[in-house]
Amino acid sequence: MKKAEGVIILWSLLLFTPHAKGTSYSLPGKPTLTNCRSPEKETFTCWWEPGSDGGLPTTYRLFYRKENSDTVHECPDYRTGGKNSCFFNKNDTSIWVNYNITVVATNARGRTFSDPVDIDVVYIVKPNPPEKVTVNTTWDKSLPYLRVSWEPPHKADTRSGWITLIYELRIKMEGDDEWEEHPAGQQRVFNIYSLRSGGTYLVQVRCRPDHGFWSEWSDSACIEVPDYFHQEKSMWILILIFSVFILIILIWVIHMNSHTLKRFILPPVPGPKIKGFDKQLLKNGKSRDVFSSLVGSDFPPTTTNYEDLLVEYLEVYVPEEQELMPEESKVPHKSSYQSETSTSDCDSGRGSCDSHTLLVDKSEEDKTMGQQSTQQGGQTERDLKRPEESSEEKYLTYSHQLDQPDSPDCLFPPGPLSSHFSPPGHKPVLGSNYQEFSFGNTQPHALHHQTGTHQYLQDYSDINNANKEAPAGFRLASVRSTEYVEVQRVKNDNMVLLHPVSSDPEQGGPERRHTEDYSKVKGVNNDNGLLLLQRKGSDKEMDICSYEDQQMSEPVDSGYTASIAAALQKTPAYVHPATQILDERAAGGYVDTSIFPLPTY
Amino acid sequence: MALRTRGSKIFMTAVYMLTMCRAVPINDLLNRASQSSDKMYSLSTGLTQDLATHISPMSWPTMDRPALCHTSVLPTPNDKEQTLQVSESALMSLARSLLQAWAEPLGILSKNANTLPHPAKDSISSKIQVLQEHSKNLGDGLDILSGRMGPEAQVVSILPYHGGTILGHDRNSKLQKFNFLLSCFRRDSHKIDSFLKVLRCRAAKMQPELCY
Numbered sequence: 001m002k003k004a005e006g007v008i009i010l011w012s013l014l015l016f017t018p019h020a021k022g023t024s025y026s027l028p029g030k031p032t033l034t035n036c037r038s039p040e041k042e043t044f045t046c047w048w049e050p051g052s053d054g055g056l057p058t059t060y061r062l063f064y065r066k067e068n069s070d071t072v073h074e075c076p077d078y079r080t081g082g083k084n085s086c087f088f089n090k091n092d093t094s095i096w097v098n099y100n101i102t103v104v105a106t107n108a109r110g111r112t113f114s115d116p117v118d119i120d121v122v123y124i125v126k127p128n129p130p131e132k133v134t135v136n137t138t139w140d141k142s143l144p145y146l147r148v149s150w151e152p153p154h155k156a157d158t159r160s161g162w163i164t165l166i167y168e169l170r171i172k173m174e175g176d177d178e179w180e181e182h183p184a185g186q187q188r189v190f191n192i193y194s195l196r197s198g199g200t201y202l203v204q205v206r207c208r209p210d211h212g213f214w215s216e217w218s219d220s221a222c223i224e225v226p227d228y229f230h231q232e233k234s235m236w237i238l239i240l241i242f243s244v245f246i247l248i249i250l251i252w253v254i255h256m257n258s259h260t261l262k263r264f265i266l267p268p269v270p271g272p273k274i275k276g277f278d279k280q281l282l283k284n285g286k287s288r289d290v291f292s293s294l295v296g297s298d299f300p301p302t303t304t305n306y307e308d309l310l311v312e313y314l315e316v317y318v319p320e321e322q323e324l325m326p327e328e329s330k331v332p333h334k335s336s337y338q339s340e341t342s343t344s345d346c347d348s349g350r351g352s353c354d355s356h357t358l359l360v361d362k363s364e365e366d367k368t369m370g371q372q373s374t375q376q377g378g379q380t381e382r383d384l385k386r387p388e389e390s391s392e393e394k395y396l397t398y399s400h401q402l403d404q405p406d407s408p409d410c411l412f413p414p415g416p417l418s419s420h421f422s423p424p425g426h427k428p429v430l431g432s433n434y435q436e437f438s439f440g441n442t443q444p445h446a447l448h449h450q451t452g453t454h455q456y457l458q459d460y461s462d463i464n465n466a467n468k469e470a471p472a473g474f475r476l477a478s479v480r481s482t483e484y485v486e487v488q489r490v491k492n493d494n495m496v497l498l499h500p501v502s503s504d505p506e507q508g509g510p511e512r513r514h515t516e517d518y519s520k521v522k523g524v525n526n527d528n529g530l531l532l533l534q535r536k537g538s539d540k541e542m543d544i545c546s547y548e549d550q551q552m553s554e555p556v557d558s559g560y561t562a563s564i565a566a567a568l569q570k571t572p573a574y575v576h577p578a579t580q581i582l583d584e585r586a587a588g589g590y591v592d593t594s595i596f597p598l599p600t601y
Numbered sequence: 602m603a604l605r606t607r608g609s610k611i612f613m614t615a616v617y618m619l620t621m622c623r624a625v626p627i628n629d630l631l632n633r634a635s636q637s638s639d640k641m642y643s644l645s646t647g648l649t650q651d652l653a654t655h656i657s658p659m660s661w662p663t664m665d666r667p668a669l670c671h672t673s674v675l676p677t678p679n680d681k682e683q684t685l686q687v688s689e690s691a692l693m694s695l696a697r698s699l700l701q702a703w704a705e706p707l708g709i710l711s712k713n714a715n716t717l718p719h720p721a722k723d724s725i726s727s728k729i730q731v732l733q734e735h736s737k738n739l740g741d742g743l744d745i746l747s748g749r750m751g752p753e754a755q756v757v758s759i760l761p762y763h764g765g766t767i768l769g770h771d772r773n774s775k776l777q778k779f780n781f782l783l784s785c786f787r788r789d790s791h792k793i794d795s796f797l798k799v800l801r802c803r804a805a806k807m808q809p810e811l812c813y
Contacts, residue, residue, distance in 0.1 A: 042681050068669060094679045096788055122791055161802025161812050162681050162795075186811070210639060210798075211646070211791065 026054035028105035031114045040155040045081040056107035062086040067098035125212035128153035135223040146192040164210045174200040613741040628804040638794040645787040670785035690753035702760035
């Protein structure tokens with residue numbers, strides 16, 4: 001407070017005085033203490049900045065007061081620290097003690113005090129830079145590195161632990177702007193690796209106490225790194241070139257075998273190959289067209305094909321006795337039939353259905369008859385206009401299914417084999433040569449013959465002789481001329497004995513060929529019986545094998561001849577009674593076999 | 602907190618046992634102690650700087666007479682020569698005494714930190730707590746060290762604190778007192794650190810690279 005008042009008074013006096021005297025002298029400007037530093041925590045120096053001198057010579061004095069003491073001391077040394085400095089030597093320096101320092105500027109006019117500053121020596125330590133910085137080039141396995149070493153500033157007492165210094169160095173190449181700094185801790189030696197061959201480097205070191213300020217950087221130490229060859233690098237270069245070379249070779253090899261590789265990795269996917277299938281149409285999205293093309297050509301199989309197949313299948317089989325043995329295993333009348341079996345017929349082929357062929361005995365019979373029958377059978381078979389699938393199926397299935405007593409044979413569509421058919425219980429017809437057909441449940445066999453005769457029943461005119469050349473599978477030879485098979489007798493157990501009737505008017509029994517002998521097929525009854533009409537009249541139209549079922553049994557006795565175009569087999573054939581059924585729709589005495597309900601096999 | 606103190610106690614016990622069984626070299630212990638004191642000093646310096654940041658030095662309440670720290674009654678060396686003349690045990694005793702004297706004031710500071718009229722009082726408060734922990738750990742470590750030194754090291758001077766539990770009633774006095782206490786602690790922590798580092802170098806005769 002006193003000081004402030006004094007200052008104010010002085011100022012006012014000074015202000016007035018120049019006005020009075022006309023000269024511009026003033027108090028000195030206020031000095032300011034810039035900083036105080038201690039290099040080793042034992043001495044310290046304070047510097048101040050003088051203010052304006054006021055036109056008069058001004059002196060500066062520094063006063064200090066220690067903590068806990070009112071004694072004001074003046075700076076002991078104004079020179080050591082330079083101009084406007086005050087140096088406190090060891091004797092005057094106390095640590096862990098607050099100093100209150102003030103600088104006073106004095107001139108003729110008066111004095112000016114600076115702001116007081118409180119300092120504690122331990123907080124203002126800034127050491128001198130490290131000394132004796134040396135850099136050496138050292139070799140480590142033909143690789144050079146720099147070894148930098150230095151000394152602490154000579155004043156700093158690190159030995160006793162009074163001051164602990166931490167170092168830091170920086171390095172750069174001559175000409176560079178950026179320094180690379182490395183902290184070094186408390187050590188005095190430092191190694192620098194990864195040098196550029198033949199480069200010149202500059203190194204500097206600085207230090208600081210554990211709780212203080214960084215020193216200035218030391219003077220640069222210059223060093224030139226000798227030229228050296230980095231062997232490791234060359235090795236890597238060699239490896240790189242080698243691997244590139246191998247890579248090129250690999251690429252070339254792959255390129256040469258690109259096609260085989262492609263096939264190996266991505267095998268071609270087989271595309272669908274459907275005959276008549278047009279991929280383009282499929283892509284266009286017209287499925288109708290696509291499939292219609294398929295349909296048009298081969299699928300579904302047409303009638304002709306079917307018939308061909310049937311023809312193939314319905315092979316006239318003139319088996320040997322032992323051949324037929326397994327097939328007739330289920331035939332109860334095996335023995336009897338066997339006796340009637342004839343020797344092999346050269347002309348007749350062996351069909352896949354041969355076991356089920358109508359077992360017609362034609363051994364004694366002329367073979368032509370058989371042929372004719374077979375032909376007829378084949379033709380009629382071919383003329384079958386019923387649903388091909390079913391008939392064929394039935395036919396085929398029959399060929400493989402011997403034991404289906406209930407199902408009509410493939411051979412025998414519902415229509416009766418001939419007029420000689422008789423429903424169960426039909427009276428047998430006697431005859432020298434007869435074909436014995438057994439109807440019914442026992443062993444529907446002889447599909448062959450059944451179908452043949454059935455067809456023969458229907459339409460002779462349609463018979464063409466194409467089947468004569470039928471493949472071996474089905475050698476139901478087409479009947480060139482109408483052949484008749486006469487029912488000789490009808491056995492009780494659904495067996496009809498047929499005998500071929502020669503077409504020649506002079507042959508056979510013309511007496512038999514009374515018109516009344518021929519019956520028109522009236523229709524097919526429900527349980528597979530062929531309804532025959534007794535006919536009195538046209539004998540030329542005896543194509544029709546009229547047949548009468550059991551209900552109308554009288555005409556049976558008159559000897560109906562049924563044009564059995566069945567494949568005449570030596571072995572008797574079993575005729576399913578169902579085949580006797582004739583449809584009412586039979587027109588003109590012709591039995592349309594197609595309309596016969598096919599028995600299911 | 603309790604866990605940490607317990608943990609530090611266990612650690613110290615373990616170190617003690619180890620020292621007994623395996624005789625950990627004293628210079629290692631001193632090295633660790635000096636590192637710990639170094640850390641403590643750094644913490645205290647940070648605290649004082651935090652306190653001074655938001656308050657202009659001009660508005661700092663001036664003190665007519667600088668008050669004395671409560672630890673000033675303890676005679677400590679004031680310069681290098683004096684310090685180097687003190688024996689190791691005495692130095693250790695001084696360090697321990699100083700450290701012990703600040704246990705209570707640090708607690709008072711910690712309690713009053715929340716109500717300190719200062720914008721950074723939360724960080725100050727947390728830092729003071731950390732400082733307390735650190736001081737406690739160092740004290741335990743020094744206790745173990747002193748066991749390995751002369752009998753004089755066992756002497757701990759009691760330096761009671763009479764400043765009272767409450768720093769002040771008004772804003773200025775509170776801040777003033779807080780600042781004063783922190784400055785006293787900072788100095789004392791520096792003293793402790795210096796003494797320990799001198800001791801470290803004295804014990805590191807086998808490791809000249811540390812103090813050469």
